[in-house]
Structure formats: C-alpha cells, structure tokens
Amino acid sequence: MFVELIEYIGGLVEDVLEGIGRVIVLFYSVMKGIFKPPLEIRNTVRQMLEIGVNSLPVVLITAVFTGMVLALQSYTGFKRFGAEGLVGSVVALSMTRELGPVLAALIVTGRAGASMAAELGTMRVTEQIDALETMATNPVKYLVIPRFLSGMTMLPALTIVTDIVGISGGYFVTVVLLGASSKTYMRTTWDFLEVADIYNGLIKACFFGAAFSLISCYKGFYTRGGAEGVGRATTGAVVYSSMTILISDYFLSAWLFK
Amino acid sequence: MIELIDIHKSFQGNYVLRGVDLEIKKGESLVVIGGSGSGKSVLLKHIIGLLRPDKGTVMIDSTDISTLNEDGLSEMRKKFGMLFQSAALFDSMRVWENVGFGLKRHTRMPDPDIKDIAVQKLRMVGLVDVQDLMPSELSGGMRKRVGLARAIAMEPEVLLYDEPTTGLDPIMADAINDLIIKMRETLNVTSVAITHDMKSAFKIADTIAMLYNGKIIAKGSSEEIEHSSDPYVRQFVEGSATGPIVLEGVTR
Numbered sequence: 001m002f003v004e005l006i007e008y009i010g011g012l013v014e015d016v017l018e019g020i021g022r023v024i025v026l027f028y029s030v031m032k033g034i035f036k037p038p039l040e041i042r043n044t045v046r047q048m049l050e051i052g053v054n055s056l057p058v059v060l061i062t063a064v065f066t067g068m069v070l071a072l073q074s075y076t077g078f079k080r081f082g083a084e085g086l087v088g089s090v091v092a093l094s095m096t097r098e099l100g101p102v103l104a105a106l107i108v109t110g111r112a113g114a115s116m117a118a119e120l121g122t123m124r125v126t127e128q129i130d131a132l133e134t135m136a137t138n139p140v141k142y143l144v145i146p147r148f149l150s151g152m153t154m155l156p157a158l159t160i161v162t163d164i165v166g167i168s169g170g171y172f173v174t175v176v177l178l179g180a181s182s183k184t185y186m187r188t189t190w191d192f193l194e195v196a197d198i199y200n201g202l203i204k205a206c207f208f209g210a211a212f213s214l215i216s217c218y219k220g221f222y223t224r225g226g227a228e229g230v231g232r233a234t235t236g237a238v239v240y241s242s243m244t245i246l247i248s249d250y251f252l253s254a255w256l257f258k
Numbered sequence: 259m260i261e262l263i264d265i266h267k268s269f270q271g272n273y274v275l276r277g278v279d280l281e282i283k284k285g286e287s288l289v290v291i292g293g294s295g296s297g298k299s300v301l302l303k304h305i306i307g308l309l310r311p312d313k314g315t316v317m318i319d320s321t322d323i324s325t326l327n328e329d330g331l332s333e334m335r336k337k338f339g340m341l342f343q344s345a346a347l348f349d350s351m352r353v354w355e356n357v358g359f360g361l362k363r364h365t366r367m368p369d370p371d372i373k374d375i376a377v378q379k380l381r382m383v384g385l386v387d388v389q390d391l392m393p394s395e396l397s398g399g400m401r402k403r404v405g406l407a408r409a410i411a412m413e414p415e416v417l418l419y420d421e422p423t424t425g426l427d428p429i430m431a432d433a434i435n436d437l438i439i440k441m442r443e444t445l446n447v448t449s450v451a452i453t454h455d456m457k458s459a460f461k462i463a464d465t466i467a468m469l470y471n472g473k474i475i476a477k478g479s480s481e482e483i484e485h486s487s488d489p490y491v492r493q494f495v496e497g498s499a500t501g502p503i504v505l506e507g508v509t510r
Contacts (some may be wrong), residue, residue, distance in 0.1 A: 134338060134339075137332075
C-alpha cells in the first residue's frame, strides 16, 4: 500500500516534470518561429476573435457579478467597524490587482484553452497535423503561434474589460442598491488606486495568456490515442493551465506588488 | 531516388523497425505489404521525414535527410504528395481550399486561380461540383479522392499512399486502384503504397516488398511475389491464418 502510494506520487512528479520540459521545448520553437515569415496574420486574427470576442459575454457576466458580490460582502462586513466608506477602494484594488486578471484567465482557459486542446488534439489523431507537415507547412508556426499570440494579447484586453465592469458592478451595488454615497465611492476608488495596480495586473494577464495557450496547445499537439486521448488532452489542458495560473499568480504578485 | 538504409525505430521500448533496407527507383511503383501493426505506416512516415529513425539513413535524391535543416526539409517535402489513410482533410476548410492548400502556402497565386486549379485536380480524380462542400459532407471514398487531389495539386515527383483502399467497399477500392494507376501514367510519378490488400497490391505494383518483424523479408516483381515459395510470403499472399507468421496475442 505504502509502496504503491510512493510509486503513484513518483509517477505524477515524473509526468509533471516531463510536461514542463516539453512545454519549454515548445516555447522555444514558438520563439524561433514567431518573427519568421510568413507571419500567419489571417490565422492570428481569427484566433484573436475566437479568444477575445467570443469570450466576452461570459467574461462580462463573471466580472459584473464578482464586482457586485465583492461590494456587497465588504459593505456589510466593513459596516461592523464603520469602514463602509472604503468599499470603493476594496473593489478597485481587488479587481485590478487580482480578480480581473485571474478570473479572466480562468474563464478563458475553460473556454478557449479547452477548445484549443480539443481542436489540435483532433487534428493530431486524424493526421491533419502530419498532413500539414507533408505540405511543407510548419505546424507550430501555422497552429501554435497564432494561438499563443492571441492568448498573450487578448487576455490583457479582456482584463481591462473585467476591471471596468467589475468596478461598475461594485458601484451599482454600493450606491444604487445599498444607498451609499456616490461621491464617497468614486473618491475612495480613485484615491487609493495607482497606475501600477492596473498595469501590473495586465502584466499578470499577459503571462497567464501565454501560459494557458502554450499549455493547451502542448496538450493538443501531443495528443495520442484517438477520441479518448482528445478527452484526456482537453481535461489536462484545463487542469494544468488553471494550476499554473493560480500558482504563478502568487509568485508574480509577490514580485510585482512589493 | 529514395533509399532507406538500415532503419531502426522503436517506440517506448517497442521495436517496430529493426533494420529496414529498401530502395525505390525513379518511376517505380512499389507496394509494401505487411500485417496490421507491422510498422508499414511508420516506414512510410520515415520516407517523408515525419518520423526520424533511431538509427539508419533516409536518402532522397542522394541527400541524407537528417542533414537537412527545417527549410531544407520543407523544400524536400515539396517533391512529395501523400494520401493519408483517412484522407486527413482539414475539416475547417472547404474542399477547394484543401486541394489548394499547398498553392496558397507556397505560391503567390490569387484565390480564383487556385480554385480553378483545385477544380481541375478534382476532375482528374473523378469529382465534379464538390469544391464548395465541407469535408464532413463527403463520403469515405470521396474524401480519399479529395485527399488524392490535394496530394497531386503541387505536381509532386513522388506519391505516397497510406493504405489507399482500407475502409472502402470493393468497388470503390478498385476505383481508387485505377486512379493510382492513372496518376502514375499521366503524371509520371514514383509511387510508394503500403497496404495489406493483396488484390490492390497486385494491381498497382510493379515491385512488392514484404515487411515482417521489422525487416523487409522479401522483395520482387509482382509475379515473383505471387509465386514466391517463401512460407511467410505465401501465408500472407494467400491470407491464411495458419503458417509461420504468429498472430500477436492469439493462441492456437
């Protein structure tokens, strides 16, 4: 029993380390091909639309309700010690520094990351990726780089939207529903918010975008074993991307927001 | 034209190729026969550089392809067209975009011209009015034909066929055989096919090689193979379950 447990953990560690190594190798080929013509502009734009525009509704809903519940909870909680005037800054700082980038990243991973892994995985098991190669087309350049670039650029864009919508949601609950002063909310929002909060949040989003797209593409690109393999790749893409986002979030925050 | 020298390949400790030597001359039509899981597909993928051998050399026009960089390999691949077992059509693109994919990528030709060429190649494989369909709207036989049209679109010197008749009804299979012969006659290409369909092999090949246990155990003209006295070849050609070839995991 004990030996089996150790073996299981050992196998898991081995898989994770192998995965990290191969993601780094894929990242290297992405970097090698990224500025080499032909630039896959059409494919990149299509992916940007897919990730950015199509994720917008679900990101909007998540952002507005997160801002709302954040305001509601901090208003009722802070009221106990008479600090309800600070709700604006709580919402603004939480959204820009933390929740905006992380929530947008997790939602886009669930939507776009899963679909990247499933699409590339299906292309792998039906030999479409091999077919690309036989037609003298580098599949990393044709498939992975456009997704990587879109992830890296569209996630910060969605984060900006999340920040604005979240803060607006907070405003709506605090001022309209709970009847607090609009002036106080606006003042505490702006007084304690620094530009660095916003752009450091966007740096995090950029990193998360690169991470989830690379991991999801990796999972899809190296799929094996038919339909079941595609299912495994999709699950793996979401699980490992989410883990990477949440773990790296701590270290990025510790580094960026000293 | 193509030379495989002592190719070894294993996947996670499972030896698939154990020293394959094979030469394919210009204009030849070679068929490699062998059982399921004998490594025929692996062999074919080595020719076009989709897989790299653990040991051994693949020579294309006297160039060792392991010495080529990525651009060199891309150039080399333009000499080839490949028909995949399940056609491997890009299911996000229309039929004509599939056929014209190589032209779109490697020439500056405008789209209407590419479409014209695609329509013409589709006609060569016996398909009309399918250019605007999506691959999911096609039957298995039609998909193979589109795959073949795509393989010939860039006018390759060599055509590779991965189990061209597998999964088709006998009439459709024979029609594909006829197409393979037609391609060879009209386009003057070298062709390499792998199959376990003996009827197809005898019809399209001038040379047949048999792959067994990771090696080429017999090679000769169609007639030589048909009348071979080698017990392994005999068993395979006759399609008999009893003989020296051991079926993996099956006891009798």
